[in-house]
Amino acid sequence: MHIKSLFLKNFRNYREEEISFSEGINILTGENAQGKTNAAEAIFFLCTGYSPRANKDRLLIKSGEEQAEISAQATSSYGDVSVKIKFNKADKKNIFINGMQVLKIGELLGNINSVFFNPSELKLVQESPEDRRRFLNVSLSQMSKSYFYALLRYNKILAQRNNLLKDPDVSLIKDTLPIWDEQLSKEAGKIIKARNDFLLELSPIAEEKHALLSGGKETLKMKTESGYYGSEEDIAFALFSDLKTALERDIRLGFTSIGPHRDDIKFMLNDMDVRVYGSQGQQRTVALSLKLAETEIFYNRFNEYPILILDDVLSELDKKRQRKLVGAVEHLQTIFTATAFDRTIFRDKSFTKIVIENGKVKSNKKFSTPLENK
Numbered sequence: 287m288h289i290k291s292l293f294l295k296n297f298r299n300y301r302e303e304e305i306s307f308s309e310g311i312n313i314l315t316g317e318n319a320q321g322k323t324n325a326a327e328a329i330f331f332l333c334t335g336y337s338p339r340a341n342k343d344r345l346l347i348k349s350g351e352e353q354a355e356i357s358a359q360a361t362s363s364y365g366d367v368s369v370k371i372k373f374n375k376a377d378k379k380n381i382f383i384n385g386m387q388v389l390k391i392g393e394l395l396g397n398i399n400s401v402f403f404n405p406s407e408l409k410l411v412q413e414s415p416e417d418r419r420r421f422l423n424v425s426l427s428q429m430s431k432s433y434f435y436a437l438l439r440y441n442k443i444l445a446q447r448n449n450l451l452k453d454p455d456v457s458l459i460k461d462t463l464p465i466w467d468e469q470l471s472k473e474a475g476k477i478i479k480a481r482n483d484f485l486l487e488l489s490p491i492a493e494e495k496h497a498l499l500s501g502g503k504e505t506l507k508m509k510t511e512s513g514y515y516g517s518e519e520d521i522a523f524a525l526f527s528d529l530k531t532a533l534e535r536d537i538r539l540g541f542t543s544i545g546p547h548r549d550d551i552k553f554m555l556n557d558m559d560v561r562v563y564g565s566q567g568q569q570r571t572v573a574l575s576l577k578l579a580e581t582e583i584f585y586n587r588f589n590e591y592p593i594l595i596l597d598d599v600l601s602e603l604d605k606k607r608q609r610k611l612v613g614a615v616e617h618l619q620t621i622f623t624a625t626a627f628d629r630t631i632f633r634d635k636s637f638t639k640i641v642i643e644n645g646k647v648k649s650n651k652k653f654s655t656p657l658e659n660k
């Protein structure tokens with residue numbers, strides 16, 4: 287799958303601009319604060335309906351403007367697809383796929399798939415379990431609408447259950463909860479099963495990618511800590527019974543203390559917890575390995591690679607790792623952003639250099655032979 291062009295209107299610092307991309311490696315380059323990350327962000331937004339760095343759509347609208355419009359033309363094995371999103375200050379999105387409006391975010395997912403990585407993804411390893419769950423949720427939602435809808439339903443029931451737990455009338459809680467819990471466990475079964483399968487598949491590939499990037503010096507292992515295994519039904523059944531056991535505690539706490547909203551993943555390098563003992567560079571390599579592994583899972587499931595967006599990643603790696611990274615991504619469409627880069631990292635590979643200046647494309651040129659590669 288690859289994106290051919292991106293159109294931006296009143297998006298961040300872009301007034302109205304179109305950016306063309308090539309298959310393979312693309313580099314959005316230019317000085318600081320010119321709009322490189324903004325363009326990368328727009329692509330991911332068109333894939334998932336959400337920005338990796340702003341939690342409100344209105345922040346994405348060019349200041350002083352009322353509404354923004356972005357669109358992309360992409361090609362996949364199913365043919366060409368165009369995705370357009372218009373949104374306004376009221377955070378209302380209008381989504382169009384091939385010119386037809388769709389009413390749910392779920393209908394947007396899966397049209398163009400991408401994996402996004404930027405330096406703040408380090409929090410995937412460093413920070414709270416919530417960041418790791420978000421990784422699972424974003425990846426799995428792009429891969430499976432049924433996961434996305436199960437998650438929506440789960441969160442809705444969970445919010446209702448938590449509200450009920452705060453009710454002073456304990457007998458009302460005890461009468462009502464079994465109905466909520468049955469539905470909650472059913473959705474949780476789907477979510478946990480999908481996460482277990484995903485991590486089982488991801489883990490050995492992430493290990494491989496990590497060995498590649500780190501030169502094979504360290505072995506990465508991943509562990510999930512949900513404690514629920516087996517089929518969706520097995521998981522739902524076990525969770526339903528654990529919810530019953532946890533009821534007194536949940537009433538005391540006023541929220542639901544078990545379930546997929548509390549899951550975490552542990553990353554071990556040579557048997558040491560990366561979050562606790564890992565260096566900054568090790569944590570970065572683990573996070574990057576996970577994202578590279580994620581592209582392979584897309585391939586395993588859909589026979590097609592997603593678009594890989596690597597924002598500001600090159601500057602954080604030494605030349606040797608930069609070369610390894612380039613070697614590891616040349617088989618899919620990759621969009622790098624970088625203020626500066628050393629062309630020697632591409633050796634004999636072709637790449638497209640797109641210079642962004644103040645929300646405009648200043649130049650867009652493909653370098654295809656080593657001779658041109660100067």
Ligand SMILES: Nc1ncnc2c1ncn2[C@@H]1O[C@H](COP(=O)(O)OP(=O)(O)OP(=O)(O)O)[C@@H](O)[C@H]1O
Binds near residue numbers: 319598
């Ligand atoms: N809603 C908005 N309206 C107008 N301009 C915006 C908006 N949001 C961000 N900007 C501007 O976009 C610019 C930053 O763009 P971006 O993050 O893409 O920079 P960059 O080229 O990736 O730079 P760097 O190399 O520092 O990462 C800033 O000048 C910022 O003020």
Ligand SMILES: [Mg+2]
Binds near residue numbers: 323598
């Ligand atoms: Mg940037």
